[in-house]
Amino acid sequence: MIQSEKQIRLEPLSRVFPSLITSESRRRKLQRFLDLPNLTISLIWFPLITYWLTTYCRVGQSLSRSIDRSQWGRINLFMVSLIWEKRAIPLYWSLLPKLGNSNLEEQTTNLQQVLPLFSEYKVIVLGDREFCSVDLGNWLKQKGVSFCLRLKKNQCIEMEHLIWQRLDELGIVPGTSLYVQGKRGRKTRPATGFDVAGKWKRN
DSSP states (O other): OOOTTTOOOHHHHHHHHHHHOOHHHHHHHHHHHHTOOOOOOOIIIIHHHHHHHHHHTTTTEEEEEEEEEEEETTEEEEEEEEETTTTTEEEEEOSSSSSSSOOHHHHHHHHHHHHHGGTTEEEEEEEGGGGHHHHHHHHHHHHEEEEEEEETTTEEEEEEEEEEEEEESSSSOTOOOOOOOOEEEEESSSSSEEEEEEEEEOO
């Protein structure tokens, strides 16, 4: 019904539900169905994702996963998705109990839910500037997961011994790029071993 009606509100769905009972009774049946304890992501969705991976992906293949957060009014949704042929396939999602950005604990908790699904694949986690955390990078390294996290322009990296520079001070101009390996990031409590890539399109 959701696919055909393009609708997730209970009232419209109850009107097209194929049953001879009243619309209010159909709505209550839908509510009870959605409250079933077995109707969870891990029990319903994860087996489908596992079947899809074994069908379309070879063991050891590199797969990109994105982490993102969207907020609509007072609804704050954290999403982990698989990037496949320029599409994002949802893997796991959760409602954050607050507004605003996610923290390290929420990020690692959500990522931890889907790591076992990809134990036989090479995983690359992609994240925008909300996730430019050195601590998150270290956590992913400990899990053996590659990552590409977008940095803020005021992020500092150690270009030479004890010489720190902000990214917006590195002289990147339209049409140029930058790649440095094994640098320390974050001037306060530095962390070692990160590669930094930067590119400014010509146009």
